[in-house]
Amino acid sequence: MPDWLEVTLRTLMAVLILFILTRVLGKRQISQLSLFEYITGISIGNMAAYLSLDTDSEWGLGIIAIVVWTAISLGIEFLQLKSKKARNLLDGTPTVIIQNGKILEKNMRKERITSDELMEMLRMKDVYNIATVEFAIMDTSGELNVMLKKEHQPLTPADLQLQVNAEKPSMAVIMDGKVLEDSLRKIGLNENWLYAKLHSLGTKPEKIYFAQVDSQNKLYLDPYEDSIRTAH
Template structure:
């Protein structure tokens, strides 16, 4: 067998074996590498290169080395699943870097981080002042997670004791210029409705890279040509979507309240607003 052909065959065999062993080890190998997994990845990559190019040595020896490394890694992962002590020993524990707005310099040195690197990690979390952080921890994976102090947390409906209507996921109705009937069906819409919306925007489905419909029936598109400006949704359609959202919120308030008077009040308001929506829908849908 010619040398170049032998290299090709050995490389293909190594790729197939490496792919099979990686599938066996699981996705965690490529998503969250621990220190041991990092070492294993480097070693397996080196062995794969050896199998491909070292034609003076029997190729099956490299395959044996690959299998042994993979079995060791698989055994370590199994041990980590079964034993917390093993996890702490192999992966390590999280390190607290900020507590009560105070940076813990000793822990920072332990993780070999500078104050500038810490501030950079905080900025990636949209936090620009360390004093605003209640608690920050460096995870074993090397990722920094931080919790803001209560006074700096953004206000949410739960803070105000308000329950809001659930938001359903947007449905893809056009992908790569192709109309997705499954997405239309999930949103309770038809091709006729989609064609009408496309006419309002003055575009054809062939020119749409991604088209989505949100939970309020609002249609949004991204065109192939980035230089073309997508027309903004008409004010009537936007108003109809806002009215639907208000009606859904009122209904949710009525369902979540334990006060009978409040429940009745929100329920009546929801019914009245729904009647208004039914009356003006033909006008806003034009």
């Protein structure tokens, strides 16, 4: 078999194996990675690259190595689900960085964060004055979560003792000029309602790139003609 063909087949196989194992490991693997999940991703990726490019190696041994590493990762995740001590050992624990408007320098050194990095993370949360912060906690994912002091938090309907209706998620009802019948049924509407709305606007589904219905049954349209956008 020519080398180029063997490398092509090995690469396709490696991509297929990585896709299957990533689905097995779950969505957390591609969202907020823990330290071990980060190591797992790098290691499995390196094994897959080695499997696809090293034509002298055997297919089976490379696949076994990837499967064993995945099994270890699944075993550790199962252990974390069952044991708080295991989670603390493998993922660490959240660290308070700011408390009552005061930076905790000892915890900053523990997490190896500089003042510049802290200020940048606060700005990403739209916080520019440390004195307004009640708590800032660094989670095990490395993300900084901030709670402002009560007097600096925005007002909510609950603060004003106002009754509000429950919100429903907006639902796409047209994509690429095609009506999504299942989406209409989920929000208690039908095609007749949609066609009546479109008719009143002088348009048709095939002329609409995207359409969405919000919790108040308000229809938003984005036609293929970018100069026209309307809600009804």
